[in-house]
Amino acid sequence: MGCSPDSLLAWFAPWACALGASAAASVVAWRAGALSADGAVAAVAVGTVVAGAGGWSWAVLLGVFVAAASAVSALPPHPQKPRRSARQVLANGMVACLAAVGHALGVVGAGAAFAAAVAAAWSDTWATEFGVRYGGRPRLWGLRPAEPGTSGAVTAVGTLAGFAAAACCGAVAHALRIAPAGWTAGAGVLGLLVDSVLGATVQAQYRCSCCGRGGEAARCSCGGRGVQVRGLRWVDNDATNLLGTAAAAVFGWWLASGVP
Numbered sequence: 001m002g003c004s005p006d007s008l009l010a011w012f013a014p015w016a017c018a019l020g021a022s023a024a025a026s027v028v029a030w031r032a033g034a035l036s037a038d039g040a041v042a043a044v045a046v047g048t049v050v051a052g053a054g055g056w057s058w059a060v061l062l063g064v065f066v067a068a069a070s071a072v073s074a075l076p077p078h079p080q081k082p083r084r085s086a087r088q089v090l091a092n093g094m095v096a097c098l099a100a101v102g103h104a105l106g107v108v109g110a111g112a113a114f115a116a117a118v119a120a121a122w123s124d125t126w127a128t129e130f131g132v133r134y135g136g137r138p139r140l141w142g143l144r145p146a147e148p149g150t151s152g153a154v155t156a157v158g159t160l161a162g163f164a165a166a167a168c169c170g171a172v173a174h175a176l177r178i179a180p181a182g183w184t185a186g187a188g189v190l191g192l193l194v195d196s197v198l199g200a201t202v203q204a205q206y207r208c209s210c211c212g213r214g215g216e217a218a219r220c221s222c223g224g225r226g227v228q229v230r231g232l233r234w235v236d237n238d239a240t241n242l243l244g245t246a247a248a249a250v251f252g253w254w255l256a257s258g259v260p
């Protein structure tokens with residue numbers, strides 16, 4: 001790349017567009033109550049890196065995922081949902097950012113890794129949102145019933161919604177020529193599985209010392225403090241999301257790099 005003003009502008013313009021579009025979308029999400037202030041800052045960072053390093057088609061896939069994830073949280077009934085924090089945004093978007101940087105550096109299979117990470121985040125979101133609303137009592141791996149909100153516990157409705165999300169992401173990634181539909185969908189399902197297994201095994205679970213409800217948050221929605229009953233203290237829902245998207249991305253990259 002030369003140093004003439006023209007080439008500098010050609011390099012800078014896509015990044016300026018990426019920043020502008022991400023900032024606009026994040027302000028809308030913040031005003032709608034979907035993001036906290038630090039969550040909005042994190043979303044600007046994720047959007048700028050994905051669009052700037054990945055290009056417009058990557059930005060479109062990310063935008064479709066965010067729209068699909070937001071749309072289902074508007075379904076009835078409406079549980080009062082807290083705004084998404086920077087930690088939650090980065091747990092779902094960090095791996096996609098790394099794939100975009102890899103793409104800009106010419107890493108083979110970065111597109112498949114990116115689509116896979118988005119598919120895993122999309123699957124987990126739909127599985128959770130549909131499962132909590134319409135799934136009834138969840139079960140830990142098809143065996144014993146668990147309280148709603150127990151991490152790693154699954155419902156048939158939630159699992160089907162997760163599969164549907166992976167298929168949707170595969171179709172969009174294919175239409176945008178980022179990665180083949182089958183790879184993306186398969187990696188998304190793998191990510192969902194990893195997320196659920198980690199949630200059922202190592203993720204910290206608490207029981208409220210006040211109202212007795214179980215859940216994955218250290219502080220109960222009633223305001224009481226939770227006592228840890230299983231899992232590792234430092235493995236929360238954000239950590240399992242990060243590991244689920246990472247597992248999907250590695251699988252997508254592995255398929256694309258022609259190792260098999």
Ligand SMILES: [Zn+2]
Nearest residue numbers: 208211220222
């Ligand atoms: Zn409580």
